[in-house]
Amino acid sequence: MCTDLSKERGKKADQIKGGLRMTELTVREVVDALAEWGGASIGEADRLLAGEPATAVRGIAVAFTATIGAMQEAADSGASLLIVHEGAFYSHENDPAAWLACAAFYEEKRRRIARSGLAIYRCHDTLHRCHLDLITEGLIRELGWQRCVARHLPAASLIELSEPMTGEQVVKHVKQLLGLDRVRVAGNLKVDCLRIGLLVGYRGGGKLAIPLFDRYGADLVLYGEGPEWETPEYVRDLAEMGGRGAIVALGHLESEQPGMKLLTERLQALFPGVPVSFCPVAPALRSL
């Protein structure tokens, strides 16, 4: 848990377990708890995308993003609040820009959201601003590397393996534990790796990833997504000069969804009287 807010929320949970009606928990209370968690004000990214703060929370569903399928699954589970990491309108800025707002499809998605009856809360910055980034923590846990953390930097974590693995072995491990068919790689995956840098989401750009090799001695960096002409070209050059260094680009969703799974468990602990379920979302992009 990022802060000791759990104690206060625990009281609420005890009240709920003690027989108070579950409807006493409102969307506003969940949102406030999440906002306080990361210590960040509800800002640009984090906001209620649909629904009203005063709505009673009968159940909570958590998903990476508010796809049509995830909304359906959330509604079917009896949830009245869906918590997502990314926006619902294909843009980091939650307000759809003019090019989308005039699209017929935008209105159709808005109708589907309204019809689902769900309040939808986007929980993004808060999770990344926890003392230990909750999204990164989720990925570390999913990969079974909780005991291998050497250092947390503001936007990255460094893993120190107890036994060396080749880059190819790391790929196999990652694909198996995250349940992925394919990942994209660059650089030299034949050499042994001991130090691995982790960067979730769109943190795979050169500015964050290259110093992990150069300054922090990473042999391999796992990231979600980043510009193709930056870090991949850097490790290509390293390899062509006979050096070490490789990357594994997991995909944006693939790198962040484990964090939303972890958030689900944290919410279950925080609001034990309310059903909280996780709706896994398949990656939109598939390899063919």
Place this chain on the structure above:
Amino acid sequence: MCTDLSKERGKKADQIKGGLRMTELTVREVVDALAEWGGASIGEADRLLAGEPATAVRGIAVAFTATIGAMQEAADSGASLLIVHEGAFYSHENDPAAWLACAAFYEEKRRRIARSGLAIYRCHDTLHRCHLDLITEGLIRELGWQRCVARHLPAASLIELSEPMTGEQVVKHVKQLLGLDRVRVAGNLKVDCLRIGLLVGYRGGGKLAIPLFDRYGADLVLYGEGPEWETPEYVRDLAEMGGRGAIVALGHLESEQPGMKLLTERLQALFPGVPVSFCPVAPALRSL
């Protein structure tokens, strides 16, 4: 050819063929010809990354980007000028930022560039600002769709197939003609496509790609690279609502390299007395 500059350059070529020493052609003249081509001033992206304007051009090599391997191949071919589309230091801004400038690797790459003896010119904006974007034109030609162009928009082109193809058939066609093992796709690839939108490079974001579906009636959009949470999520939602719409993400290099191949041929026509060769570069990212 984008402008009638070919006539003037033709005179130069005739002089060269007529017995003038090839060394009369300088880096500056090639750079000026390229800059005038697109009608854009040599600005932010387009610039001489290495070498001097007064250097004699014995031969020209063209590559997508200045990898260690491409520089070697260019030098081996006897070229004194390497023309690339992307920068040499893993950033759209050509000047490496502080985080890279202090890296040991940066100095090593600079040494390798100096040792190659090549002048390196980055030719980016000029090619995209041609009346018909030369990079897009190269992709259209490589895909054999020159006679299927329905419309050129400022940053995209629309292809109208004479016979419908399913999205899966389009993928097969694209992989075969571009020589790709894998592409990434999203949306519904089972339905027939007639109208295809093309977006090269990092133009796959929602702002450029979504209107191709919504406003211009594309059934499928082929793009190089774009944020994963934008267009892929849009076509996922379309598909989950039973609609049409799919994307094929080729990769940044994969979408733009055919344009650099076309540039090679244009330079061969413009400077017939100078050897101009194309150095294909494999994608840095591979699927595993």
